[in-house]
Structures are given as C-alpha cells and as structure tokens.
Amino acid sequence: MSQADADALLQEVSAYLKPEDVAQVRAALEFSRAAHAGQLRQSGAPYVTHPIAVARILTPLHLDVHAINAALLHDVVEDTPVTLEQIAEPFGATVAELVEGLSKIDKLEFETQEDAQAENFRKMLLAMARDVRVILIKLADRLHNARTLDSLPAEKSARIARETMDIYAPIANRLGLNNIYQELQDLSFKYLHPNRYAVLSKALKVARGNRREVVSKILEAISKRLESHQIRAEVKGREKHLYGIYQKMQAKSLAFAQVLDIYGFRILVDDVASCYLALGALHGLYKPFPGKFKDYIAIPKANGYQSLHTTLFGPFGTPIEVQIRTHEMNKLAESGVASHWLYKASDAQISDLQQKTHQWLQGLLGSLAQSGDSAEFLEHLKIDLFPDEVYVFSPKGKIFALPRGATTVDFAYSVHTDIGNRCVAAKVNDELVPLRTELRNGDRVEIVTAVQMHPNPAWLGYVATSKARAEIRHSLRTLHLNESARLGERLLAQALTAMGLRLQDMDEAHWEKLLRETGVKSRQDIYADIGLGRRLNMVVAKQLARQGDTISSDALGNAVVTIQGTEGMAVEFAKCCRPIPGDPIIGIIKSGQGLVVHTHDCPTLRHGRGNEQWLDVVWDKNITRLFEVSLKLVVANQRGVLAKVAAAIADADSNIENVNFSSEGEYTATYFTLQVSNRLHLATIMRNLRKIPEVVRITRLKNSGS
Structure with a gap:
C-alpha cells in the first residue's frame, strides 16, 4: 500500500x-x-x-x-x-x-x-x-x-x-x-463521544435521502433567480459537518429532527458588487430571517475569511443558510494562510492575511512569555484560540476583533498594554458602562485612563483574552514584587537600626558578598524576599553587617514597623479582625504573603506563634486612606428606620460598602460594612447611630465570620 x-x-x-x-x-x-x-x-x-x-x-x-x-x-x-x-x-x-x-x-x-x-x-x-x-x-x-x-x-x-x-x-x-x-x-x-457520533451519523444518512428532493428544488430556484437578474454565479449545496450540527443541537437544546438547516448553499460570483446583487435577488426570492445577516466582506474575520451570510425562509418553512462570496474569497476560505503557496492572483489579500497572522502570533507569544507555569500557559493558549469573535470599533473607527464574551478591559488591552493597565472607566456607544460590560458586534468603545491606576485582581474574573489575562497577572506580580521590596527595605533598615547600624552605611562590598553567598541576583530581590517573608530581616541584617552569630532578643524587639496604609499588596490587613488606625496592632510575616496586620486582641492570635515571625507595628500618624469596618445594628421594625440609619452614616462622612439583614422577631439585625479613616471616625458614626430611637444595640464585628 x-x-x-x-x-x-x-x-x-x-x-x-x-x-x-x-x-x-x-x-x-x-x-x-x-x-x-x-x-x-x-x-x-x-x-x-x-x-x-x-x-x-x-x-x-x-x-x-x-x-x-x-x-x-x-x-x-x-x-x-x-x-x-x-x-x-x-x-x-x-x-x-x-x-x-x-x-x-x-x-x-x-x-x-x-x-x-x-x-x-x-x-x-x-x-x-x-x-x-x-x-x-x-x-x-x-x-x-x-x-x-x-x-x-x-x-x-x-x-x-x-x-x-x-x-x-x-x-x-x-x-x-x-x-x-x-x-x-x-x-x-x-x-x-462515540455513541453520539454513531447515532448522529446514522440520522444524517437517513435525512440525506429524505431531503435530497427539497435541496435540488431550492438549488434550481436559486439558480433561476440569479440568472433572471443577469448574475453569473456557481451555486452549490453543502451539508453541514457533523460536529457543527451537534453544536447547534447542544446550544439550542434541539433534537436532530428539529435541526432543519443541515444543508447550506454557497454562491460563488465574479466580483464584490455581484455578492450584494445576489443577496438582494435572494431576499426577493425567500424572506430573510431578521437579525440573521452577517457581512464578513466589509468586516473580514481575523483569519481573513470574507463572505456574506444570510438565513432565509425556504419552502415548507425550512430555514436556508446561504453564503455568498467571490471565487477568490472562496479560495482564501478553503486554504487560509496557505493561499500564499496555492494562489498567486490576490497577492494584496494574501499579504494582508499573512500580516494579520504574524501579528496574532506575536501577540500570542508575548502573552505566553509572561505565563508563570504550564497550567497558565495552556490556559492562555486555549483562551486565545477561542474561535467565536465580535467586532468593535475605537472612537476613530478602527476595527478590533475580540473573542465572544470579551469586556471593555479586553478592548483596553487590545489597544495597548498601558491603556489596559491604567483604565478606570469605559464608554460604549457614548454611554458610561461598568468595566465588566461584555461587548457586542458593532459597539463603539472608548477607554478612560488615569496615570495613578493599576490593574485590579478582580479583572481576572471577567476578561476573556489571553493578552489581557497575561498582562494583568504580570502587572500584579510586578506590583506585588515592587511593593514587597519597598516593605522589605524598611524592615531591613529597622533591623539594622535595632543593631545600632544604618542601611545607608552598608557599602557595595557588603552587598556583593551577601549576594554571592545567597545566590540572589540583586538587592531588590533580597528586599522582596524579606517583604514576602521568605527571609527574616534580622538574619539578613546579621549577614550584611557581619556582627557574629548571635543577636540579642532585645535588638529584635526594638525593630518597630510603621504602617502607612499605602503599602498595597505587600501589607495585608487581616480579615479576621479588620484593624483600623487607632487599634493596637501586631504584625506577622507570613512566607510568600508578606506582612499581615492583626489587632492585639484578635482571636486568631490565640492559636500560638507557630514558625511565623512576629513584629511590633504602629500606625503612621498621617494615614489618609479609608479602611473597612463591620457593624451589627439591632433595630426595631419600623417604617423608614433604614433611611434614618443611612442618613446618619452619610452625615458622618462614611460610605456604605455592603448591607445585609436578618430578622429577629420584632427586631432586625442589620450588618453594615463601612469605610472609616480611624477609630475616632468610627466613634463619631456610632454616636450618630445611637441618637436614632429605633437603634437598640450597636456592635463592632471584628471577626468577618461573625
């Protein structure tokens, strides 16, 4: 053979x-x-x-x-x-x-x-x-x-x-x-799915025989109609491929007998003008389905595919899917990027397709280069190969092809990485929309940016492109590393101060020797390791200063870290006790996580220190950011009480982040998550709430599970 x-x-x-x-x-x-x-x-x-x-x-x-x-x-x-x-x-x-x-x-x-x-x-x-x-x-x-x-x-x-x-x-x-x-x-x-495949194959063979006469009648009617309009065309009937029929059955929960359009028709004409003339002629022969027309000639698919698609009401109510394209478009549709070798006639079209393919590959490789591991790499690859696409426009009319389900954040990253990283809002068709808004064909999208913005980890929950996902993860990793390095530098400086030394006095020779011994590439990596809890600041201080093998516990105790509230991801405020400025606090360095700040009386701390490094921490005097705090209010069930509570909170210059209710007979337990600047601010809010006659009890919840 x-x-x-x-x-x-x-x-x-x-x-x-x-x-x-x-x-x-x-x-x-x-x-x-x-x-x-x-x-x-x-x-x-x-x-x-x-x-x-x-x-x-x-x-x-x-x-x-x-x-x-x-x-x-x-x-x-x-x-x-x-x-x-x-x-x-x-x-x-x-x-x-x-x-x-x-x-x-x-x-x-x-x-x-x-x-x-x-x-x-x-x-x-x-x-x-x-x-x-x-x-x-x-x-x-x-x-x-x-x-x-x-x-x-x-x-x-x-x-x-x-x-x-x-x-x-x-x-x-x-x-x-x-x-x-x-x-x-x-x-x-x-x-x-071998069983489903076998059943569908058998059903398709039976249908092929039953519908042969209907198909031939439609072919004849279409050919005569085009001929009467002096449109030279080649008309072909084509059977949909098996998996395409199965996908339609799955998507619309149909039985095979309900899938009427297993046959489609392809019309090949000489030029683009004839495509639109043929479309008009067919819409005069059979009525078109509303909303079932797609013009891939004016807006080609990303793979270069061009064609007009329409669905018509055929004889006996049978839906007919029709594709209308030129002979050159058909060659490109069958051979795609391989047309470079097969056909020499449409060089401009082919070179444009090659350029698009090259851009797609470069974009794919760029996002894959930032993948952290094999699972992330394969996830990015599969996302990028997602076949269904929507086509949207920039304010200047440039067309962008995005996968179905893409949001305004995906669009921002497809324009430029910096636009994505700094986007704060989006307008779709001149209306402000949430960043998680899914885009539809023909949307005109405008992105609003701000210099100080950074990617939000929540974006990973709704972006649909591998480029956006990879860039967000890369930026978050970089941001986390930079913030951890800044925290690590402060921790090391304070550890050296406790030993009677200064970080700025450590010369290049000290650092070079330390980097050689530890096998780390740079100071920045040492700082980041300290900030992430992978190295103890006092151990690194000892190695850097060469002060011998032991350091007194008093020296360690003197290292106090000031919490500024602007450390970003390098410092985490524990969800179990929700500390706010004014609360007595303590810090725990957790490996790979950084510094976690708890209140002194946090129930979690009763479980013992384990192998973690504990640090004394204090609040900076000039903190300007807001912190979340949880309150439980027990109120009498009376009309308008919620409005009074909300007004009292607003009067104290606080925002309500979240609210939940739990009925307790004549009373209702209301759980608020508020934004406060410090304990004094919280005391003002609670004082305002106590003035409301219907408020029976107020409790600050320090345990998020409460």
Whole structure:
C-alpha cells in the first residue's frame, strides 16, 4: 500500500513542482523509507505510510518542496538515530529547521504530562512564528493521526481527541484552513463521544435521502433567480459537518429532527458588487430571517475569511443558510494562510492575511512569555484560540476583533498594554458602562485612563483574552514584587537600626558578598524576599553587617514597623479582625504573603506563634486612606428606620460598602460594612447611630465570620 501512496504523492507534486523539485521529493521519500525501515505503526502498517500521508494532505495546498520534504522527514529525528545535520546535508538548512520545529522536546524530563505538553506547544509556536509552514505540517500530521485513532486504546485516543479539539482544530480555524478544521472537529467528536457520533451519523444518512428532493428544488430556484437578474454565479449545496450540527443541537437544546438547516448553499460570483446583487435577488426570492445577516466582506474575520451570510425562509418553512462570496474569497476560505503557496492572483489579500497572522502570533507569544507555569500557559493558549469573535470599533473607527464574551478591559488591552493597565472607566456607544460590560458586534468603545491606576485582581474574573489575562497577572506580580521590596527595605533598615547600624552605611562590598553567598541576583530581590517573608530581616541584617552569630532578643524587639496604609499588596490587613488606625496592632510575616496586620486582641492570635515571625507595628500618624469596618445594628421594625440609619452614616462622612439583614422577631439585625479613616471616625458614626430611637444595640464585628 505504501508504494501506491508514494506513487500518488509523486504524481500530485509533479502537477505543480519543477522536475528538479520532484526529484528532491523522491530523494526525501527514499530517505524516510530507509530511516523508518522495520518500524510499524500501532495499526501494523509500515511506519513510512504516515509521513507519506502527511505530505499528501499538504499537496492540495501546493506547499513548496521544502515543506513537502519536511513532512516526509518530520519523525526521522525523533524516532530514528538520524540527526538534523544528516538531514541538512542533502536537503538544506530550511528543511532541517522545519523538522526541528516539528520535533518534540523528549530529551528533557518534566514533572507532569501537562508540563511536557506545554513546553512542546511553546516550542512549536516559536517555530511557527519563524515559519508558518511548521504549523501547516503539524496540522497535517495531527489530521492523519486523528484518522487512524482506531488502533489506539480508548483512553489514549480520547486524550488525543481532546487535545485536538481544544488546540489543533482552533489553530486550523484561526489560520483559515476550513476543511482541515472541520475534519479535525468531526474526528475528535467521534472519539470523545462515540455513541453520539454513531447515532448522529446514522440520522444524517437517513435525512440525506429524505431531503435530497427539497435541496435540488431550492438549488434550481436559486439558480433561476440569479440568472433572471443577469448574475453569473456557481451555486452549490453543502451539508453541514457533523460536529457543527451537534453544536447547534447542544446550544439550542434541539433534537436532530428539529435541526432543519443541515444543508447550506454557497454562491460563488465574479466580483464584490455581484455578492450584494445576489443577496438582494435572494431576499426577493425567500424572506430573510431578521437579525440573521452577517457581512464578513466589509468586516473580514481575523483569519481573513470574507463572505456574506444570510438565513432565509425556504419552502415548507425550512430555514436556508446561504453564503455568498467571490471565487477568490472562496479560495482564501478553503486554504487560509496557505493561499500564499496555492494562489498567486490576490497577492494584496494574501499579504494582508499573512500580516494579520504574524501579528496574532506575536501577540500570542508575548502573552505566553509572561505565563508563570504550564497550567497558565495552556490556559492562555486555549483562551486565545477561542474561535467565536465580535467586532468593535475605537472612537476613530478602527476595527478590533475580540473573542465572544470579551469586556471593555479586553478592548483596553487590545489597544495597548498601558491603556489596559491604567483604565478606570469605559464608554460604549457614548454611554458610561461598568468595566465588566461584555461587548457586542458593532459597539463603539472608548477607554478612560488615569496615570495613578493599576490593574485590579478582580479583572481576572471577567476578561476573556489571553493578552489581557497575561498582562494583568504580570502587572500584579510586578506590583506585588515592587511593593514587597519597598516593605522589605524598611524592615531591613529597622533591623539594622535595632543593631545600632544604618542601611545607608552598608557599602557595595557588603552587598556583593551577601549576594554571592545567597545566590540572589540583586538587592531588590533580597528586599522582596524579606517583604514576602521568605527571609527574616534580622538574619539578613546579621549577614550584611557581619556582627557574629548571635543577636540579642532585645535588638529584635526594638525593630518597630510603621504602617502607612499605602503599602498595597505587600501589607495585608487581616480579615479576621479588620484593624483600623487607632487599634493596637501586631504584625506577622507570613512566607510568600508578606506582612499581615492583626489587632492585639484578635482571636486568631490565640492559636500560638507557630514558625511565623512576629513584629511590633504602629500606625503612621498621617494615614489618609479609608479602611473597612463591620457593624451589627439591632433595630426595631419600623417604617423608614433604614433611611434614618443611612442618613446618619452619610452625615458622618462614611460610605456604605455592603448591607445585609436578618430578622429577629420584632427586631432586625442589620450588618453594615463601612469605610472609616480611624477609630475616632468610627466613634463619631456610632454616636450618630445611637441618637436614632429605633437603634437598640450597636456592635463592632471584628471577626468577618461573625
């Protein structure tokens, strides 16, 4: 069988490659056959049948000789003793580089399968950024593997199918390779849900016979209508792919019999003007469904796809989905970024698509470079490959493509990282909206920024793009590190002061010796480690000053930290006791968390010190920020009492953050979370509340669980 496939491959490449290139393909074919001699696939077939099949998947795209040769040799380095140098010598450096980009990282050891998978994807994407042929070959490789999953155990075939559905099929879609995309989805569906696949396949075959007459009537009616309007067109009926039908059934909770539009129609015309003329003619033949028209010609998809989509009321009430496009658009829709090799007619269109693909890859690699671990990397990758898109406009009319579910924060980061980091508000269609507002097709979005703003961790709960998620996490990590470093510097200075020394007197020689001994890169990292509780300030002070092996406990006790309230994430105010300025406080350094401030009488402190470092802390005299405090009010159930309470709080210049109620017979327990500046401010609020006759009892809740 492999010989027949090999002959077919040579015949296919002969149709578009030069004779000397065909000779190179023949040489690569023999090289691959010799290298894989004796190796078998799981199915029992000679291994060389796989690289031949991969190369044959690429020939309809008219990929060049380098790509075809790399497809034939893509497993040689990984599965045989052959080296890249042995490939580069006869076939050139380009083929060797493509093969290297396709080889898995199997020489390194990883703790988990997820880590190994993440690193292989990272390597593949880097190679893909250099040469898009890497991913075209990889997709062909994955497609042939998906076609032959029958020979693998069910568990392994399901794992490969899930990876294909989550990552490879969306990549094919993103690159505009429509046929490969749909086949990858159908094959993945087959192995992820074998029973559903079998039932749907059988139902589709039956429906195909039953609806043949209706389809032919519609085809004839459309053709006659276009002809009567002097529109030269090619009309085709097409069956929706199986997974597409399944998705529709899932999304709309339909039985198969209720999915009437399993057939669609494609109309190919000569030019763009004819697309819109054909649309008008069809809307005169069958009534269009309101809201079911999409113009991807005026606003192309990110993968370069262009077409008019409309849904019509057909005969017997059958919905008809119609796509109208030019022949060039159809070529681009089928081959996507591979059109560079297949078609030379629309160079401007193709170069624009290549530029968009390159920008997408660079953006993806930029966000992936900031991923903290393999799980985060794969999460970013899957988010970025999310296929459904909405198209929104900047105030100047620039179009931005974002995934469905994207918010104004996603838009801000897609404009520029600095815009995202500093956004404070957003306007959609000239109306102020919350930052979590989801965007819809055609929205005009304007972002309001402020210099002093930083990303909010809450944004991670509703952003939909990998770029936004990666930039927010990166900024928060950097911000946390900087704030921790500032806190660590203060802690170290105070520890040295307790020893009778000054931080500014520590010269460069002291620091260089300390950095060498600890293996840390910079002072900033030492400060950050102290601020995050990874190193004890007194131990570092001792190492820095070289004061011997012991430090008196008195010296440690003299180190008092002043809390300014502006330390950001490096200092946390304990939720268990909610300290506010004026409360006696104590600090605990928790490893990896930084300094946590509690009240002296916090119940949590009764459990003992454990291995944590305790510090004496005091409030700065000039704190201006607000702190949250919880109050419980027991009030008589009378009309208007809540309004009186709210007015009393407002009169004391406080904001209500949250309020809850709990009925207790004739009385109601009301729980408020208020913003106060200090204990004096809180006392003023409580004094105002006690003047209200209906207020029976006021209690400050120091335990958030109360």
